[in-house]
Amino acid sequence: VRAEVLKGHLDALVLAALAAEPAHGYGVIQHLRRRSSDVFRLAEGTVYPTLHRLERDGLLKSRWTSAHGRRRRVYRLTRSGREALAVRRLEWRTFSQAVDAVMA
Amino acid sequence: VSYLAELQRELARVGIRGRLRRRILDEAADHLAEGEQAEFGDPRALAQLFADELATHETTKVAFVAFAALAAAGAAFAAAWLGIALQGWPDFGSGAFLPLGLLTGIAMLVCSQVAFAAGLLALLRAWRLRHTRAAPAAEIAVLARRTNTALACGATAVLAIGTFALDNHAAFARSYVLATVTGSLALVVPLAAAAFASRRAAAVRSGVPGGPGDLFDDLPVSLPRHAWRFCLAVAAVAALATFAAGGLDEGPRNAVAEGMLVVGCFAALGRRLGIRR
Numbered sequence: 001v002r003a004e005v006l007k008g009h010l011d012a013l014v015l016a017a018l019a020a021e022p023a024h025g026y027g028v029i030q031h032l033r034r035r036s037s038d039v040f041r042l043a044e045g046t047v048y049p050t051l052h053r054l055e056r057d058g059l060l061k062s063r064w065t066s067a068h069g070r071r072r073r074v075y076r077l078t079r080s081g082r083e084a085l086a087v088r089r090l091e092w093r094t095f096s097q098a099v100d101a102v103m104a
Numbered sequence: 105v106s107y108l109a110e111l112q113r114e115l116a117r118v119g120i121r122g123r124l125r126r127r128i129l130d131e132a133a134d135h136l137a138e139g140e141q142a143e144f145g146d147p148r149a150l151a152q153l154f155a156d157e158l159a160t161h162e163t164t165k166v167a168f169v170a171f172a173a174l175a176a177a178g179a180a181f182a183a184a185w186l187g188i189a190l191q192g193w194p195d196f197g198s199g200a201f202l203p204l205g206l207l208t209g210i211a212m213l214v215c216s217q218v219a220f221a222a223g224l225l226a227l228l229r230a231w232r233l234r235h236t237r238a239a240p241a242a243e244i245a246v247l248a249r250r251t252n253t254a255l256a257c258g259a260t261a262v263l264a265i266g267t268f269a270l271d272n273h274a275a276f277a278r279s280y281v282l283a284t285v286t287g288s289l290a291l292v293v294p295l296a297a298a299a300f301a302s303r304r305a306a307a308v309r310s311g312v313p314g315g316p317g318d319l320f321d322d323l324p325v326s327l328p329r330h331a332w333r334f335c336l337a338v339a340a341v342a343a344l345a346t347f348a349a350g351g352l353d354e355g356p357r358n359a360v361a362e363g364m365l366v367v368g369c370f371a372a373l374g375r376r377l378g379i380r381r
Contacts (some may be wrong), residue, residue, distance in 0.1 A: 024131075024135075025134075026134070026138050026139055029139070043144065043150070044139055044143045044144045044145060045132065045145040045147075046145060046153060048132070048150075049153045070133075070134050071134065072134050073130070
C-alpha cells in the first residue's frame, strides 16, 4: 500500500490500535503491521507527529513510564478518542461498502 | 553523526526546541532501542513533519489567545473613552506637555482601529484554519503578522489613553486618572504575554508550500474579489457611523477624516495584513 494512501487513514488506524490497550509508539507500529499482515508499512517515525497531534486534540493522553531501564511514553485513548474512533469506524464502513459496490 | 544527533539538529533547524524537542528525542531513542534505524525514516523529513503541524497549531492557538486579550483591552479602552466623553474632551493641545497630547490623541484614534481590524482579520483566519492539520507557511505568516500588528497597536492604544489621562489630569476626576493609568498598565501585561507566545510560535518553521491567501479566502461568505472596492465600502460605512455620532456640527469633518483614515491604513497595511495581494 502506498504511503500516501496510508497517511490519509493514519489517525483512525492509530486510534484503533490504541483502542485495545495503551501502547508506546513502537507498540502502535507493531500492532498495525501485525493486524494488517505486514501490508501497512510506513516510515516508523511518522507515527509520532500523529500521536502528538491526537494528544493535542484531546483524543489521546500520554505519560512517561519506565521499562527495561528506559523511559517510555505510553499513549491511551480518552473518552473523546473513543467517540472519535466510533465515528471514524462508521465513516469507513459506509465508504468501503460504497467502494466495494462500485468496484465489484 | 548518530541518528539522534541528526534528528536533534533537524528539530533545531525547524525551530522545535526545549521540552518538546527533548520529548521527541526521548521517544525516538526508546523506539530505536527496539526497531531498525533505517525503518524510522529520514530525520529531516520527520522534523519537518512535526514543524508543519506544530506551526499551524501554535500560530492559530496564539491568535485566539491574542484576540481574547485584545477583547479585554478593547472593552477597557471603550470604558476609558466613555469616561473622557462624559467628563468632556479636553483640547488635545491643553495637556501638560503639548507634543505628548497630540501623539497620544493620534495613537488613541489610529491604533485602536488598526488593532480592532487586524485582530478581527486574525480571528477570521484562525477560525478558518482551526481544523487544518498543516497550512501553507505563507498563510501562517500572514496570520502571525495580523496577530502581531493587532497586539502592538492594541498595546499602544491602551498605553496612549493612560498617558492621555495622566497628561490631562487637571481636566479629569482624580479617581478616573488613577483607574485609567493603572488599568492601562495592567492590560498591557496579557498583550505582552500573547506577543511573547506569538514570537515563540513564529520560531517553528512550516515548510508547506502554497500561497498566502487574502481576506476573501478567510471570509465565511463569498464576495467579489475586489479589494479596493471592499475598502471603499468599509470606509463609507465607517464614515457614515462617524457622521451619525458627530451630529451636524462635527459630523461631516469627522466622517471625512474617518474615511481617509480607513483608506490610508488599507493602502499602508493592506498587503502586510493579507487584505489584498
